[in-house]
Amino acid sequence: MTSNIWMKSCVVTLSVLSLLLIMIISTGKVVVVDNVTRLAKHVRRDPESGPRKKPNIIFILADDLGWNDVSYHNSSCDIHTPNIDRLAKEGVRLENYYAQSVCTPSRASFMTGLYKSRHGLENVLAAGEAGCLPNNLEIMPQILKRHGYTTHLVGKWHLGFSRRNCLPNQRGFDTFLGFHNGALDYYRHTHGNPSQPKDPDIKYFAGFDFWENEKVAEDYTGQYATHIFVKRAQEIIANHTQNVEPFFLFLSLSAVHTPLQVPQNYIEQYEGKITDQKRKIHAGMTSCMDEGMKNLTDTLQRLDVWKDTVLVFSSDNGGAVYEGASNIPLLGHKGRFTEGGIRVVGFVNSPLLSKQVQGTNYTGLMGIADWLPTFVEGIAGGSKDPKLDGVNMWESIRYGTSSPRKEYLYEVGGNCNWNEGDEPLTMYGTIRIGDWKLHLGGVGQRIWPNDKDQQMREIHFNGTCSSELHTLHNIRFDPYEKHNLYQKEHDVRATLLKKLKYHCRRKVPTVQRIERKEANPQLRQGVFTPWLDDWNYLEWHPTKADIEHTKKRYCRWEEFCGDTGCFNGTI
Template identity: 35%
Template sequence: MNRAKLCCYFFVFAANVMLVSSVGEPNIIFIIADDLGWNDVSFHGSNQILTPNIDALAYNGIILNSHYVQPSGSATKAALLTGKYPIKLGMQGDPIQPGDTRALPERKLLPEYLKDIGYVTYLAGKWDLGYTRWNDTPTYRGFDHHLGFYNSWTSYYDFLTTTTVNGKDYSGLDIRRDAQPAWDLAGQYATDVLTDYAVGTIQQHDTTKPLFMMISHLAPHAANPAKPLEAPQETVDKFKHIIDSGRRTYAAMVSKIDDSVGAVVTALEQKGMFENSVIIFMSDNGAPTVGEFRNWGSNYPLKGLKGTLWEGGVRSPSFISSQLFLQKGRVSNDLIHVTDWFPTLLSAANGDVSFLDLDIDGTDIWSSLVYNFDTTRRSTLLNIDEKNRNAALILSNFKLIVGSTKNGTYDSYYGETGEENLEPVVYNTTAIAKSPAAKAIDKVSYSPTSEFEYMSLRELATLRCLDPSVKRTECDLSDGGICLFNLTKDPCEEDNMVNFLPSLVRQMKRKMVVYREGLVEWQERNLDIENSDPKLHHYTWNPWRDCADATCSA
């Protein structure tokens, strides 16, 4: 490279560095899909469910192909908001249930830190972290405002959450504006309600202050058992090529999330906020293709599903997109854990990360994202479940997994490949380029990703299993068995290398023992259903201990 060209590159790089450092605190929009499968966003290689707005943002940002979450939603949200592994909070077990006395332990959360440096904070959607007392609810835990629901699920149109305990049904409204029940929203579709709230919040936002908004979708989580999947019929009809009717409705639920992403991005652009915004998208865990709260999602080609420590349960379809990045339009295979967002977003907001507790587990990767540097994370704990006696850890590109989930019931591949259709489906790059998200990007980006580049990025983001001709060693996790996989070569976890790398196995087991020493005992599910019965609280799911009035706190 000649000297003139080198100087030119250096000048552009330096100018961009100055731009990133001078724009002030960015708006942060964190979008969480609930129980979305790896194979259910089309940027991962399937043509069955096209997600043009999601794909447009991903291709113009950074696709995070090695982004890990927890195997269940409550644990993932606890890790996100605290920057700590759930085992240090007693949150490593089952999701919090209706009438459950469990809650996220008292400690300063991400939105509280952001409020300290001037952010206005909103939560749209699912809380999932307890509501026994008012002090457990979102507007007492750092969010200025909340429109959404407290429980792990609710119905998509009437917002009734129903649970059965000892043969008796308990049902009540679970949708609120801040602390007040929002009866007027019954009859509207949940994804549309959250989208309208998010868009309205952006439109009315005072742009002299930075915005942090977490959009925690209900979709595509299954609703009440009597009618688990719901979507507008006109959206379902767009997926007539899908054979299975359950999968067809699921596809419509995912499509409504994609529409929501497009609407939010459009609102940001029209308000003049998009150029200085950071948008993160992820699923809180893998799809429960079968079993409890089945939603017909697909984690193909990954093994396992929600609730397991296989890749299908904990590797999340994710990306981050921002005009602040110096190199957009790339696929990152750097190891990232959901705890990393806690220090990373504070760093993005120009907060002083050095003041954070030393015991957080998240790693600040903001500079790595902005400047395309290598991240410093080399390992992550996925979970230790002392009750069910299973655990998993990643070190470099190797994963150690100990013990099975439900006696290995969910150890196989689950979900459609995306090719089980009544007619061939093609990947429509033009639909991506003409999506609302892409149009917004075109208005503000000096170099938007082209249609031609979409395909190469999609190819890089598509995971493939071992060649069928490769000899494999089976994995047996029964009776506390141990397996080791090279995730770079074997993301589908087909070839057990535990007997070939004994020193590495010992090293990883020692790390797991160290983590085990800091474990806080699993918070056992504790239902106080008689006192939390919605009939006692005007037929709503409501905090029930200490006081029932939102004006008081415990």
Template identity: 30%
Template structure:
């Protein structure tokens, strides 16, 4: 009798436990048992053709090649805008930068920056108890109000803007820049006085990132590594200087590849490798008029500062063993805009309260090629000019003045060549399936495609505005601003 009573009590206990477990699972349906660490490398001015996995010549990037072999290489991945500050704002907020009132590359004395009211990836994952760190280039406002510790990051060590904004800039007659310093938290640290100091950018950032992993190995973390190089001026440490066939540019790329390898080794050493999503991509295409100090657009048209594919289509590799398929090439259209909502879904965090433009791609990330999360993309530049729209592989370019590298003699040894900013590009339609180099205007042959893309453009102008048509969007927010 006693045994029967014990059995009944045990059965009742197990039943209650099972029901409670099912309830919890239902509440956390989209949350993995252990949320992943997130590591994002965001490289400055890296072109589509600048990794050996994407066809680079004159040097090798073996750690990134290994990452591609163990993960997925994306071939249709877009930076949200082809310039520093705007592109970084989009990555961290999931918004087109013009929605945030931001454009271009903010200068050292800029009174604006990313509005602290906007929610970054760091703030999104902090809901779930993540440690957050950034080591590298910020460039979203150099005033203290806008620095990373005010934008959801626990730790910051890096430079506040591009490292050509310093007293050694070759055109000081036009732009008088203040001394450049490392920033530790909210405080100035050591100065970066010359190229010898600049040669420590990559190794110092790498060391800080490795230390962050070691200190936070027992909790989930978001690690953001926006390397300042290969933005000019180029500099490599003594360990890599003179080691490539490609000159200083190849040396810099070899050192950046080493940096990725050091981070991957540390993740493995701390037992975190299988629970970490690592994303590697770039803020915009190569600054082509710097010639032998610039990268390669991989055959795409134009480069940094343009709305052609060479300015915005970037190399992108994602790796998460056991989750992201190994050795895969994905040709689906995606953007840096889509990283924030994807990270939110993977971590079970809430999306920002304000409207964003990113689209989660978790199923596609995990290998479901039937998914096509992003169908269209907007190419904005300058303050708020809609220069092109895309749906699938059709791209409609509107008449606009813009930068032109083609036909110009590039510079050499760190000095830039010409890159006129006022070339008038005509309205054109390109089929990127057959013509990824955007050489053949098929506008007259496809009026129905043009009409469909014009509808997308009209909705964008209503929402975000268009300086080319002197229109203000209904849903544009204010950048952060400091008073004198």
């Protein structure tokens, strides 16, 4: 049997070479095959060779996509996402699925399988901040490589780049095309505003931030970022059609994060239908991303790779309603621990899913930290790691069985010995156990979305804190968090508070957020590059100048009750 397959492969290869030779002789020209299809469209694996022993894994992470920004959730159908809808409706829709409230912690939990209190990256990493995802943690691409996968990151990293050993290629990715910061200009591929004065003490740093592996990639300048990222993903798929190794592709899109930019042709379909300018551009960016999903899946099917692939789509947090997103009917937005900030769009599609679950909703509890054990244990055949917070969800998703996850921790910190009733409040946190969700600490104004106001501007925090410092909701019966039962359900409250304290005591030190003036790209030819070599943030103590510089950048009474956003060097 093996010799027959080998002989057939040889015949196919010789046929392709003969075809090329005939084309060259007849035309007198050298044939150049398109990057996306290459020779792969002529060479198919023999059906008798069977599927791969380990499926390919594609994880697509949208940035700041709101719950109500996809058509299959959209009550008013003002944004059209037919391709995302098709993939979701043919697969398994994750309707009780959570991420973190902002991007860096979500990405770190995805990569490590840990709650954000246990990987240290609890806040958004800004340009020039010296910390990165701790190198003592083995992360997803490193683990999957040990199980025979090739690994690829396309798009946003946002897990630190102050040292070379923080970069994607040093953390397990074979290839990388994208940017290191949290956002970029979709055409110029810059972060921040390069027109700012070239002063090391400017309010925020600005410079070029686009890379191919560890080299600056200026050749892509002027091309729209979403198009670049999807095309590179197609090329990766095409290049693997003849490989025996499975691949892990992390397509980490910048869309639909600000700045609000998209080619005009994607906006035109919304002219006269959406009046709010931010919502209109946001809709165009979402439609462009949706088109990319069609192009990607068309490539998978055309090259006969789809049958061996598991595709997951997710958002990294709730939508930024103040930038055109919508989380209707959920309360809140990006940066909040109400449902609108952490309950996110997600689905799985694959021919490997059981027929009975294709086209269904999965309502079992799940979080973004679960993908590492799901991919490693469930799909790649690795062993269980008891140190992880994530759990293997593959069998539950694949066959529709009950979720092995019974609780999920969103955040915790402060004084772990705080007792209920003590003043002042010195502990904070949010946890879900079963149907119950406890939030300890201010939640901002509690104003619920109005279906007539897609932008939900009224939810945006206006600088005053709610009198409801603590909330307790039964999410199953009160998914929109309208009925605070904190003062009524004493036993439930005590149970969740006890578990919150348990997690508080397991918390690791937060990665330093002090920003260094030396990181300014204007000191390095206008490019964001690693600026500390072999530097251990755990052994570094910020200087007075570092602290003052960070205060200038952050002390703006940010959008969180009880948090000034200021830092004193003891973070």
